[in-house]
Structures are given as structure tokens and as C-alpha cells.
Amino acid sequence: MTRQTARILALHGGLLAVLFAAQFVLPAYHHGNLARIMVLASYAIGYNILFGYTGLLSLGHALFFAAGMYAMGLGIQYGGLSPAPAFLAGVVAGALISGALALLALRTTGVAFMIVTLMFAQAGYLTILYFGEYTRGDEGFVIQTAQRMLWGINLSDPVNRYFAAFGLFAISLSLSLWMVRAPFGRVLVAIRENEDRVQMLGYDTYVHKLGAMVVSGTISAAAGAAYGLLFGYAGASFASVQYSIFPLLWVLLGGAGTVLGPFIGTLFMFYLIDLSSGVTTAYMLIAGVVLVALTLFAPQGLAGEVRRRVWRGLP
Amino acid sequence: MELGPYILLASLEGAVTAAVLALTAVGLSLVFGVMRVVNIAHGEFFMLGAVIAWWVANSIGGPPAMGFAAALVIAPLVVGTIAAAADMTILKRLEYDPERTIVATIGLLYILQQLTLMTYGPDARPVEAPFNQRLALPWIGRTETGWEMYYPWGLSTTTYKLAVIGAAAAVLGGVWAMMARTRIGLLMRATQADRDMALAFGIPVEKVYALVFGIGAGLAALAAVLIVPIQQAHYLMGADPLLLSFIVVIIGGLGSLPGTVVAAILIGLSDGIISVFFSPTLAKILATLLVGLVLVFRPNGLFGTRAP
Amino acid sequence: MSALLSTRALSKHFDGLVAVSDVDLDLTVGEVRALIGPNGAGKTTLVGMICGRIAPSSGTVAFDGRDITALPAHKRIGLGMAYTFQITSVFARLSVRENVALAARRRLAGGHVDSAVHEALAQVGLEERAGEEAGNLSYGHQRLLEIAMGLAQAPRLLILDEPTQGLSEGEIARFTGLIGGLRGQTTVLLIEHNMRVVWDVADRVTVLNFGEVLAEGTPQEIHENRAVQAAYLGTEAG
Structure with missing residues (x-):
């Protein structure tokens, strides 16, 4: 193991250790917040694989998040599934839908890719509304405590919930760290930098992008399924444009194309909105201002700045 | 009502939608055509137009026509100025990089929308139309006594709705004349054709961009002022015009103004008629899927021939 | 000696403009082939069609006896081609x-x-x-x-598009030595403007002019070819 690798493992393992230990010291309010942040950060990690590492800006990831959430939720509500197979159903739904969308959307590039993903996600959102009889539309439906018993463990209990969220986050983070250092991830980064050249090195860039989109969509769906399961609710708002913009915002803020960026961005943005929503109902104003400010002044994001100024080897 | 008169009514309502949509979409199309900028905040400029119209009409008082006339002038100007300022402070500094400008205009969308929520509030508020006579419309149908012209119950429109259609047509004519006949239109077309060449010929491209972005937003605001007596002003009203404008611009051929107008009429009319048969949600699902698929398989738009 | 690469009647038209016309090119295993010609002669378009960056208007490309005309670029690279860009295109x-x-x-x-x-x-x-x-x-x-x-x-076939452009004298000498070292193992197709490099490293030279093969032969033959001198070297010699 090189020194570089040791440092990388120490940094990312250190974060996981801190998050694991935090559950014993945090007051209840922040304890609950952090569980939520870890699930949302997993969503951001999924988004980052496509946007940060492959350079494809999707405006439709809410489709994958909601696919996971609804496949899980509807599976419990109407299919009588228990949490484990329901979660699995969510993950599979995410993989299938992201694969299907990738087949269409990857025929386009740049701005067209953004609009295509936006449109299909919007169609997904409207479909949830259209089948309001089952999905309860904007209102959503509650997943009862009794339906959230995983192998005798009550997922609505804060301690268990934190632990489950931590598990999801640890897996997502490790997967993303492993992937971006593996040959597959290196090719994704190269595609982001110069797709034409990658092709002329003999790589099938289409297949790589397809793989990136499916991995990205599947992690997003796992986060969506976990969110519904842990917090006991599925609603159409999680499929709306806003939930496609959120991971973009978190990743931009934390640092696109860095492994830690999604977590950092989610953490900051969550508390920023949490604080401002105490002052005004127009808390999305903060999101707007941050988006504009980031594109203007810090397109690299927080972890990106660290990479640029302090440690160039930051993965 | 029978189906025939019902469809006539739907087409009339559709024509109003089409007129307003054409104005909004031409604004979006102009910005995309000349600047290659996809303005996600376009719907919010529409919303601002409606909200400012309410504000102007309310603070002026007097007869409804006076407030409305003032709004018709003030709202587009104010919105255009805001847009031009946003172009000069934000988009220009991003050097119009396509992806970064989209992210920035998403930010702008939330800023405008949420500032409106903070100041104007969450209520929907009406603006009174300057005139609003009901016009009953005749229909020729078969009755017991043979073919006959009669006035079916419910088949009517208003003078105001007809005026909206007329005003939109006049403004579109004005936009066409500006692009085709004036010096500023020539500068815009030159910038659209080749930005670098335009720069080399000493065209003040930055000013042209700010102007185009302002005009684009102003057109959306104008459309909103026209519609606000029919549909109330609300801080979330920008989403639908944005989506519909996208559909129109993409189907009409990206950046092509005549194509945009044709597509707006097509979509506006069919929107009115389709909603007779489908639920509005299903219609929207089909429309969004259509846009996505057109972009995938016909990236130059349904009627577009030129590469974008 | 067998041909590693063969093109037959390879042509490319852009909007009616002929960039490459009916080119038959055969590279034998292990040779270093230089492709020369005035600017706009269609050299980059020709190699673009060989490695799959540009779709030909007509004609065929065969690599190692197999017709690869329909293969996408990355698969051709997978067969053992490598292409270096004329405009530097590193990450x-x-x-x-x-x-x-x-x-x-x-x-x-x-x-x-x-x-x-x-x-x-x-x-x-x-x-x-x-x-x-x-x-x-x-x-x-x-x-x-x-x-x-x-x-x-x-690679089995290394395609170099103007590799010495912008190199210093010392670097060019090193490059020449490098290509010399590859001779016999790797087949090289070299687009080159620097005639000293061409005379130094090439086994054979193909001259392209207005999209057509004007001449082909050893460096010595090309050097003495009057048509080539008229079309190309004449302007070079000034």
C-alpha cells in the first residue's frame, strides 16, 4: 500500500468512524438530522458518480430516487412485502429505470441531455400524480411502524434508524471510493475530461457512460428506498424537479468529482436550510443564492478547493 | 352542449393559450437562438410580469383600464431590466458556458420565486380586465326544423379574450419587424449567425446579449400581463409556461422564430382540444414524453432542419 | 509480405467537396510509411477514415485481412491500432x-x-x-x-498525425531514433511535414494531392519524382 493510499483510507475511514461515534454523543435533534443527512448524502454520492466523475449533468435524478422510494413503498403497501425485499425492489427498480433512461438519454449530449433527463423525470413525477389512487399524489402515504420491522429490528427507532442510515452511507461512500480508483472509474474521469480521446484509446465510452448512469441511478434509488423506509413516508414531492436540483446543489457545494464532496455539501446545505426555514418560509431562496454564487465564484466546491489548494491527490 | 360547439369552444380557449404561449416561447427561443442560453428562469420572468401587473394595477387605482394599460407598459420594462441586469452580472461572468448558465438560471429561478413569496405572499390575486363583454357565439346545427343557426348555451367568449389574441399577434408582428427590418435586429441576427465574426466586425456583442435577454424576459412578462385578468397571479405560476415554452421551442426547431410560433399555435390549440378528451395530467405526461423523445430522436426539433 | 492495412477506393465527400478520392493504400507488416502532401490534401481525413473517426463516403478499409469499414473507432483500436492526434488532445x-x-x-x-x-x-x-x-x-x-x-x-499499427510539429531539434532527433527502434515490430503510418524526418525514418512514402494518391515509392523515388516536385516539393524548396 502506498503512502497516498494510506492517507486516503485514513481520511475516509476517519469520517466513517466519526459518524459512527457521533450517535453516542449527539443530542436527539441533531442525531435525527444526521441520520437524514447520511441518507441524502448517499443520494448525492450516487448523483456525483454521473455528474462529478463522468461529467454528465442530469436534471432528472429525482426519477431514480422516487423509483426506489415508490417501488419500496408500494411493495410494502400493496404487495405485502417486508422491508428487506421491499428495499431490494426499490434498488432493482432504480437499476432498471436508470438503464432504460440511459439508453435514450445517452444518445444526446450536453444541454440536450439535461433537458431530456428533466423531461423524463417530470413525466415520472406526473405519473405518480396520475395514479394518485394508489400513490396518494402530493399528499403521499405513511409507512406504518409495524411495516418497518426488519428481522425483528424496529427501523423507526432512532438508534436503529441512525445505524441503518450509517450502513447505507458507509456502503455508498466505500463503493464510490473504490470505483473512482478502479480502472472503470478512471475511464469515467477521462470521459469527463475528453470523451473523444478516450474513444481513440479503444474504450467503448457509450458502455462506460451507461454503466455510470446505472450505478448512479441505483445508488440514488437505494437512498430513496432507505429514506422512505427509515422515515416512514413516500410522497410525490420527492419526485419533483426540486429533488433533482438538490443533489446537484449538494454536489456542487461540496465539490463535484470528489468522494467526500457529496457528504460535505449535503451537511452544509441541510443546516443552512434548516436554520433559514426558522426565519422564513422562503427557504429555497438560500438554495438559489448558493447555486448562483457557486457557479460564479467556486465551481469546484468546498472539497474541490481543498484539492486545488492543499492536496492534489484527494480522490 | 354537443361535441361540435364544445370543440369550437375548446379551440377558442386554445387560441388564447396559443397566443400567450407564442409570446412566451418566442422570448425563450430568441434567447436560445441568439445567445445559445437555455433559460430555466424564463417561467419566473412570466410570473414576475403577472405579479408586477397586479401590483401596478393595484397601486394606480382608477378605472381598470388605466391600471391595466400602465401594467402593460411597466411590467415588461421592469422585468426586462431585471433580466438584463441578471445577464450582465451573472451570465456574462460565466462566459455563457451552456451547462453553468443552466445551473445559474436554476438558481435565479429560486431567487425570483422565493423573493416573490417573501414580498407578494402565497396568495393568488386577480387583475381586473380593462373590458370584458361576453359574446355569445352562433352554431349551425340540425334541429327539428332542419339546418339552422342558433346560440348554444355556454358557447361564448369575451371581448377581452379576443383582444388577447389580437394583441399577441400584433406583438409577434412587431418582433418579426424588429428582427427583419431594424438595425438592432440585424445586429442580433449577425450575433446569432457567428458570435466571433460579429465581435470581429465591432458589434457590441455584450450589449446585444443583455438586450436580447431583456427582450426575451420582457416578452414573457407581456404574455403574463395579458393572461393575468383570466388567470390570477401567483408565485408558483411560472412552472407551466416554462414547460410549455420548452415543448414549443423544441418542437418548433431550436431557435427558429417562425417554427416557434407555428408550434405554439399547434400546442396551444391541441392543448385546448386534448384536454377535452384526456385528463390534464395525462396530457402533460404525454407532452413531456414527447419533448424528451423528440430531443432524443430529432435533436433539431420536429420542424427544424438546421443543425443547432 | 502480407498487408496489415489495405484501403480500397476510399473516398470522402463533404457537402459535394471531395476531400479524399479513391485511395488504395497498402501497408505491409513492419514498415514505416510516411504520408505527405500539401495542406488540405486530405491526409488527416484519410487516417481519420482508417481509424474510424470519420465515416467514409465510399470504399473499404481492411485490417489484418478483415473488413473493418463498419467497425466503430474503439473496436478498431481494440484490434491493435493506435492514433495520436494532430491537435494535442491529452487529458x-x-x-x-x-x-x-x-x-x-x-x-x-x-x-x-x-x-x-x-x-x-x-x-x-x-x-x-x-x-x-x-x-x-x-x-x-x-x-x-x-x-x-x-x-x-x-499497437500493431501506430498512426501518428504530425508528431514532430512543435518539437525542438533534440526532441526530433530522439523521435527519429524512437521510430527507428520500432521498425520491424510495429507498423507505422506517419503524417509528416518535416521532410528530414520523412527521409530519415520512412521505408516508403505516399504522396497525397487533392485527395488522390499522386505517387508512392521509396524516399529516393519520391525525391526524384517530377510530379511530386511540381506539386509539393517545388513549393517546399521555395
Whole structure:
């Protein structure tokens, strides 16, 4: 193991250790917040694989998040599934839908890719509304405590919930760290930098992008399924444009194309909105201002700045 | 009502939608055509137009026509100025990089929308139309006594709705004349054709961009002022015009103004008629899927021939 | 001797403009072939069609006896072609090492990648720069990095598009030695403007003019060919 690798493992393992230990010291309010942040950060990690590492800006990831959430939720509500197979159903739904969308959307590039993903996600959102009889539309439906018993463990209990969220986050983070250092991830980064050249090195860039989109969509769906399961609710708002913009915002803020960026961005943005929503109902104003400010002044994001100024080897 | 008169009514309502949509979409199309900028905040400029119209009409008082006339002038100007300022402070500094400008205009969308929520509030508020006579419309149908012209119950429109259609047509004519006949239109077309060449010929491209972005937003605001007596002003009203404008611009051929107008009429009319048969949600699902698929398989738009 | 690469009646029209017309080109295994011709003669278009970057209007390309006209670029590279860009096209924000590693990883894994990277960088004299960001290299060094990326693929056919453009005298000498070292193992197709390099390294020379093959032969034959002198060398000699 090189020194570089040791440092990388120490940094990312250190974060996981801190998050694991935090559950014993945090007051209840922040304890609950952090569980939520870890699930949302997993969503951001999924988004980052496509946007940060492959350079494809999707405006439709809410489709994958909601696919996971609804496949899980509807599976419990109407299919009588228990949490484990329901979660699995969510993950599979995410993989299938992201694969299907990738087949269409990857025929386009740049701005067209953004609009295509936006449109299909919007169609997904409207479909949830259209089948309001089952999905309860904007209102959503509650997943009862009794339906959230995983192998005798009550997922609505804060301690268990934190632990489950931590598990999801640890897996997502490790997967993303492993992937971006593996040959597959290196090719994704190269595609982001110069797709034409990658092709002329003999790589099938289409297949790589397809793989990136499916991995990205599947992690997003796992986060969506976990969110519904842990917090006991599925609603159409999680499929709306806003939930496609959120991971973009978190990743931009934390640092696109860095492994830690999604977590950092989610953490900051969550508390920023949490604080401002105490002052005004127009808390999305903060999101707007941050988006504009980031594109203007810090397109690299927080972890990106660290990479640029302090440690160039930051993965 | 029978189906025939019902469809006539739907087409009339559709024509109003089409007129307003054409104005909004031409604004979006102009910005995309000349600047290659996809303005996600376009719907919010529409919303601002409606909200400012309410504000102007309310603070002026007097007869409804006076407030409305003032709004018709003030709202587009104010919105255009805001847009031009946003172009000069934000988009220009991003050097119009396509992806970064989209992210920035998403930010702008939330800023405008949420500032409106903070100041104007969450209520929907009406603006009174300057005139609003009901016009009953005749229909020729078969009755017991043979073919006959009669006035079916419910088949009517208003003078105001007809005026909206007329005003939109006049403004579109004005936009066409500006692009085709004036010096500023020539500068815009030159910038659209080749930005670098335009720069080399000493065209003040930055000013042209700010102007185009302002005009684009102003057109959306104008459309909103026209519609606000029919549909109330609300801080979330920008989403639908944005989506519909996208559909129109993409189907009409990206950046092509005549194509945009044709597509707006097509979509506006069919929107009115389709909603007779489908639920509005299903219609929207089909429309969004259509846009996505057109972009995938016909990236130059349904009627577009030129590469974008 | 068998042909590694053969094109038959390969043509490309852009909107009615003929860029390449009816080119038959045969490269035997192990030879170093130079492709020369005035600017706009269609050299880059021709190699673009050979490696799959540009779809031909008509004609065929065969590699190692197999018709590859319909294969996408990455599959042709997979068969053993490598192409280095005329306009430097390295991954500017990645390290020099990673640039070459990307090229090597297509066929190798694990520790073999590192040794292949090291070897390729040593061949072009960039091993000291391995840790630097490729975008920070000088133009000449970026050209050398391009070549190293080509070498790291260990191709059977190496296509170099104006590799010596922007190189210093010393670097050109090194490059000439490098190509000499490949002779017999790797077939090389070289687009080159620098006639000294052509005379030094090429086994055979093909001259392209207005998209057509004007002449083909040993450097000596081409040097003495009157048609070539008129079309090309005449202007070169000034």
C-alpha cells in the first residue's frame, strides 16, 4: 500500500468512524438530522458518480430516487412485502429505470441531455400524480411502524434508524471510493475530461457512460428506498424537479468529482436550510443564492478547493 | 352542449393559450437562438410580469383600464431590466458556458420565486380586465326544423379574450419587424449567425446579449400581463409556461422564430382540444414524453432542419 | 509480405467537396510509411477514415485481412491500432502518468500497467514529468506525451498525425531514433511535414494531392519524382 493510499483510507475511514461515534454523543435533534443527512448524502454520492466523475449533468435524478422510494413503498403497501425485499425492489427498480433512461438519454449530449433527463423525470413525477389512487399524489402515504420491522429490528427507532442510515452511507461512500480508483472509474474521469480521446484509446465510452448512469441511478434509488423506509413516508414531492436540483446543489457545494464532496455539501446545505426555514418560509431562496454564487465564484466546491489548494491527490 | 360547439369552444380557449404561449416561447427561443442560453428562469420572468401587473394595477387605482394599460407598459420594462441586469452580472461572468448558465438560471429561478413569496405572499390575486363583454357565439346545427343557426348555451367568449389574441399577434408582428427590418435586429441576427465574426466586425456583442435577454424576459412578462385578468397571479405560476415554452421551442426547431410560433399555435390549440378528451395530467405526461423523445430522436426539433 | 492495412477506393465527400478520392493504400507488416502532401490534401481525413473517426463516403478499409469499414473507432483500436492526434488532445487535468496509464490499461492490468507506463515515458524522455498535470507541460512535451500514449498501447499499427510539429531539434532527433527502434515490430503510418524526418525514418512514402494518391515509392523515388516536385516539393524548396 502506498503512502497516498494510506492517507486516503485514513481520511475516509476517519469520517466513517466519526459518524459512527457521533450517535453516542449527539443530542436527539441533531442525531435525527444526521441520520437524514447520511441518507441524502448517499443520494448525492450516487448523483456525483454521473455528474462529478463522468461529467454528465442530469436534471432528472429525482426519477431514480422516487423509483426506489415508490417501488419500496408500494411493495410494502400493496404487495405485502417486508422491508428487506421491499428495499431490494426499490434498488432493482432504480437499476432498471436508470438503464432504460440511459439508453435514450445517452444518445444526446450536453444541454440536450439535461433537458431530456428533466423531461423524463417530470413525466415520472406526473405519473405518480396520475395514479394518485394508489400513490396518494402530493399528499403521499405513511409507512406504518409495524411495516418497518426488519428481522425483528424496529427501523423507526432512532438508534436503529441512525445505524441503518450509517450502513447505507458507509456502503455508498466505500463503493464510490473504490470505483473512482478502479480502472472503470478512471475511464469515467477521462470521459469527463475528453470523451473523444478516450474513444481513440479503444474504450467503448457509450458502455462506460451507461454503466455510470446505472450505478448512479441505483445508488440514488437505494437512498430513496432507505429514506422512505427509515422515515416512514413516500410522497410525490420527492419526485419533483426540486429533488433533482438538490443533489446537484449538494454536489456542487461540496465539490463535484470528489468522494467526500457529496457528504460535505449535503451537511452544509441541510443546516443552512434548516436554520433559514426558522426565519422564513422562503427557504429555497438560500438554495438559489448558493447555486448562483457557486457557479460564479467556486465551481469546484468546498472539497474541490481543498484539492486545488492543499492536496492534489484527494480522490 | 354537443361535441361540435364544445370543440369550437375548446379551440377558442386554445387560441388564447396559443397566443400567450407564442409570446412566451418566442422570448425563450430568441434567447436560445441568439445567445445559445437555455433559460430555466424564463417561467419566473412570466410570473414576475403577472405579479408586477397586479401590483401596478393595484397601486394606480382608477378605472381598470388605466391600471391595466400602465401594467402593460411597466411590467415588461421592469422585468426586462431585471433580466438584463441578471445577464450582465451573472451570465456574462460565466462566459455563457451552456451547462453553468443552466445551473445559474436554476438558481435565479429560486431567487425570483422565493423573493416573490417573501414580498407578494402565497396568495393568488386577480387583475381586473380593462373590458370584458361576453359574446355569445352562433352554431349551425340540425334541429327539428332542419339546418339552422342558433346560440348554444355556454358557447361564448369575451371581448377581452379576443383582444388577447389580437394583441399577441400584433406583438409577434412587431418582433418579426424588429428582427427583419431594424438595425438592432440585424445586429442580433449577425450575433446569432457567428458570435466571433460579429465581435470581429465591432458589434457590441455584450450589449446585444443583455438586450436580447431583456427582450426575451420582457416578452414573457407581456404574455403574463395579458393572461393575468383570466388567470390570477401567483408565485408558483411560472412552472407551466416554462414547460410549455420548452415543448414549443423544441418542437418548433431550436431557435427558429417562425417554427416557434407555428408550434405554439399547434400546442396551444391541441392543448385546448386534448384536454377535452384526456385528463390534464395525462396530457402533460404525454407532452413531456414527447419533448424528451423528440430531443432524443430529432435533436433539431420536429420542424427544424438546421443543425443547432 | 502480407498487408496489415489495405484501403480500397476510399473516398470522402463533404457537402459535394471531395476531400479524399479513391485511395488504395497498402501497408505491409513492419514498415514505416510516411504520408505527405500539401495542406488540405486530405491526409488527416484519410487516417481519420482508417481509424474510424470519420465515416467514409465510399470504399473499404481492411485490417489484418478483415473488413473493418463498419467497425466503430474503439473496436478498431481494440484490434491493435493506435492514433495520436494532430491537435494535442491529452487529458489536461490528469497527471502525465495517468494519461499514459489510461492508454495502457486497455490491454494490461495491475503492476503491468505501471511498468508499461514507465517504459513508454522513458522512450519519449518524459519519465521525470510523470507526476505533473499534463496541461502544465509545454506544447512540445504534450506532443511527446501523445506519442507515449500511442506507444503504451503496444499497437500493431501506430498512426501518428504530425508528431514532430512543435518539437525542438533534440526532441526530433530522439523521435527519429524512437521510430527507428520500432521498425520491424510495429507498423507505422506517419503524417509528416518535416521532410528530414520523412527521409530519415520512412521505408516508403505516399504522396497525397487533392485527395488522390499522386505517387508512392521509396524516399529516393519520391525525391526524384517530377510530379511530386511540381506539386509539393517545388513549393517546399521555395
